[in-house]
Amino acid sequence: MTDYFSLFNEVPRPWLDQQSLQDSFHRIAAQLHPDKQGDADPATRSKAAREFADLNQAYQCLMDPKARLLHLLELTRGKKPDDMEQIPAALADRFIGVAHTCREGDALLAEKSRTESPLLRVGLFQRSQAWLEKAGRLQAEFLEWEKRILADLKALDDEWRLQPAMAATALLPRLEEHYRMLAYLNRWNHQLRNRIGRMTF
Numbered sequence: 001m002t003d004y005f006s007l008f009n010e011v012p013r014p015w016l017d018q019q020s021l022q023d024s025f026h027r028i029a030a031q032l033h034p035d036k037q038g039d040a041d042p043a044t045r046s047k048a049a050r051e052f053a054d055l056n057q058a059y060q061c062l063m064d065p066k067a068r069l070l071h072l073l074e075l076t077r078g079k080k081p082d083d084m085e086q087i088p089a090a091l092a093d094r095f096i097g098v099a100h101t102c103r104e105g106d107a108l109l110a111e112k113s114r115t116e117s118p119l120l121r122v123g124l125f126q127r128s129q130a131w132l133e134k135a136g137r138l139q140a141e142f143l144e145w146e147k148r149i150l151a152d153l154k155a156l157d158d159e160w161r162l163q164p165a166m167a168a169t170a171l172l173p174r175l176e177e178h179y180r181m182l183a184y185l186n187r188w189n190h191q192l193r194n195r196i197g198r199m200t201f
Contacts (some may be wrong), residue, residue: 004058004071012075014175015157016062025059065150066182068174081176093143094138098188101138105131105195112199128199135170137193142185149178149185 004076005012008024030036034049059134061067087095108128156171156178163170 001056001074002054002059005075006056007058008062010062011161011186013157013160014070014072014153014171014178015068016068018063021059021062025055028055036085065153066179066186068155069179071173073175073179076172081172081179086180087184088177091181091184093176094188095184098138098191101131101135103196104109105135105192105199109195109198110119132196132199133198139192142189145181146185150179153178 008021008028010021021170029052032048032055033054034052036048040048061071070080073139090154104128108124108131111163114122115124152174154173160171
């Protein structure tokens with residue numbers, strides 16, 4: 001497995017400053033870009049294209065906190081963590097609420113697709129607005145969860161750098177929990193965003 005952190009001269013860790021990572025990416029990408037190879041032989045140009053693609057893939061991974069955490073966990077453990085699909089206890093009560101809200105949205109969307117009467121569409125519009133407000137509140141709640149997780153990742157990063165030898169045993173369970181939380185929050189946000197987009201057109 002390629003260590004994406006090493007491509008940016010970073011040690012594997014839970015937190016990276018996005019602006020610094022972006023600056024590093026632009027600097028390194030400018031050096032590796034295949035267009036810089038000009039008159040090089042095909043093998044050299046092919047190698048440069050692969051290195052540039054690897055750098056871009058690493059950048060996309062490390063910029064995304066969820067993907068970065070999964071990559072860190074895989075690097076540290078040598079494999080994907082077990083039970084990644086298990087709903088974190090802190091989000092268990094939200095699972096039913098999200099499923100119910102999505103079902104309500106699907107029912108409204110189905111009704112919207114078959115309703116032609118302008119009068120019925122007015123009533124449907126009002127119900128859709130109420131649903132959009134509910135979905136918006138859920139999204140705002142998920143955003144707050146995500147902010148708290150990212151703040152904790154930043155704090156964990158300080159511990160990680162101070163005690164790298166202890167990191168694998170002491171901090172990995174917390175990082176796994178954060179990964180699961182981010183995975184579910186992202187999934188639920190995507191489900192809501194999809195329905196919100198369809199509801200507003």
